[in-house]
Amino acid sequence: MPELPEVETVRRSLEPALYDGEIVAISTSALNLRRKPIEGAKMKDALVGARFTAARRHGKYLMLDTSAAHSLVVHLGMAGRLLLEGAASVAQKHTRVAVALSSGRVLRFVDPRRFGFVRLHATAQLASMPELAVLGPDPLAGVFEEAMLHASLVATRRDLKSTLLDQSIVAGLGNIYVSEALFEAGLSPRRRADRLSASERASLYGAIRLVLERGVANRGTSFSDYVDADGNKGGNQHLLKVYGRTGEACLRCDGKVRRIVQAQRSTFYCPRCQRAK
Numbered sequence: 001m002p003e004l005p006e007v008e009t010v011r012r013s014l015e016p017a018l019y020d021g022e023i024v025a026i027s028t029s030a031l032n033l034r035r036k037p038i039e040g041a042k043m044k045d046a047l048v049g050a051r052f053t054a055a056r057r058h059g060k061y062l063m064l065d066t067s068a069a070h071s072l073v074v075h076l077g078m079a080g081r082l083l084l085e086g087a088a089s090v091a092q093k094h095t096r097v098a099v100a101l102s103s104g105r106v107l108r109f110v111d112p113r114r115f116g117f118v119r120l121h122a123t124a125q126l127a128s129m130p131e132l133a134v135l136g137p138d139p140l141a142g143v144f145e146e147a148m149l150h151a152s153l154v155a156t157r158r159d160l161k162s163t164l165l166d167q168s169i170v171a172g173l174g175n176i177y178v179s180e181a182l183f184e185a186g187l188s189p190r191r192r193a194d195r196l197s198a199s200e201r202a203s204l205y206g207a208i209r210l211v212l213e214r215g216v217a218n219r220g221t222s223f224s225d226y227v228d229a230d231g232n233k234g235g236n237q238h239l240l241k242v243y244g245r246t247g248e249a250c251l252r253c254d255g256k257v258r259r260i261v262q263a264q265r266s267t268f269y270c271p272r273c274q275r276a277k
Contacts (some may be wrong), residue, residue: 002076004059004140004172004238005215006226006236010082012056014107014228017084018052018064021103030098033117034077038097043120046070047099058138059171063126072099074109075131077116079225083108112198135171139208140216146205153193153201160204161189161262170208174220176243179268180211183242183252188276189260189267195277214239242268246269 002010026047028040050068057063062074062082074082083092087104093113101107109118136152137144152169163179164170173181182189184207187200196204206239220226220234223244227233237244241251245268247258255272 001078001174002060002080002220002226003174003177003215004138004212005177005218006220006234007057007060007062007076007172008140008216009220010076011055011062013232014055014064014082014084015104016104018055018239019100020105021052021158022049023066023099024102024189025100027098027100031096031114033111033114034075034098036117038118039120040097043072043097046120047072056081058132058141059135059167060174061132061135063123068168069123071121071126073117073119073121073126073129073131075116075267077111077113080109080111080116081225081227082111083227083231084229085231101138110123132142136167136169139173140169140212144209146202149205150198150201151206153196153204156193158193159189159262160187160191160193161265161267163193164208165263165265172212173208175265175267176240177208177211177215179243180241181207183269183274184210186274188271188274189262189269190276242270244268 015144026044028038046068047066047154050066052064053067054065062114064072084105084107088218092110095108095110097109097118099107126132137148142275156163160182161178185203218234218236218239221236223234223237242257245257248257250257250270253273255270256269260267
């Protein structure tokens with residue numbers, strides 16, 4: 001699933017071409033996205049004739065604001081792609097939403113697995129949208145402070161991996177960047193979150209920002225489906241230190257990277273330098 005760095009890369013690659021021209025047509029698939037119908041008729045009524053004015057992000061969610069006081073909220077799900085292409089280009093199979101611009105570009109949402117979504121919502125009421133209302137702070141936004149993370153950690157008895165995957169605590173982290181952050185901080189994914197020392201919590205806070213900023217700088221991690229809005233893959237997969245490296249030598253000690261399963265998800269870590277205490 002695309003995580004914060006991948007979604008931020010998509011957001012950046014949409015600009016500034018997304019703002020060129022008015023919305024002239026919207027077409028949608030008849031199939032559901034995340035078990036709900038696509039509101040194609042409402043999108044057309046609200047948005048045709050308007051312009052995109054901003055592309056914002058919180059965690060793994062994109063909010064594409066328009067001059068019509070409505071936004072398209074996008075989640076890429078497991079394998080979704082948000083592409084900004086020429087009108088003459090052939091739409092990919094599994095295109096679920098297509099927004100044509102007078103500039104000659106088309107914004108297409110492609111999702112073969114249909115776990116993502118594109119939904120219309122009043123811009124002024126985005127904070128009350130159920131999917132957004134439950135999100136914790138975005139770790140690359142100025143509001144994400146060390147004290148906020150500390151308070152969340154000491155308030156739970158869960159292991160660190162499960163805690164950091166909780167989007168109500170930190171919005172945007174997933175399997176890849178949680179594994180990488182815990183490695184950078186030298187913490188076992190099995191450690192109980194409420195048992196970290198003050199210095200360990202501080203190290204974790206810094207490690208989360210470090211791995212996310214690195215991911216953004218390298219335009220995201222591409223293993224299979226993820227590409228940016230121009231169809232280009234990221235390069236962060238070549239710089240991962242533990243994720244996907246089962247059995248390989250640890251880059252920090254003489255140990256070997258191990259894969260375990262926590263809450264039905266893969267976790268990668270070095271049991272030698274990320275010891276459980």
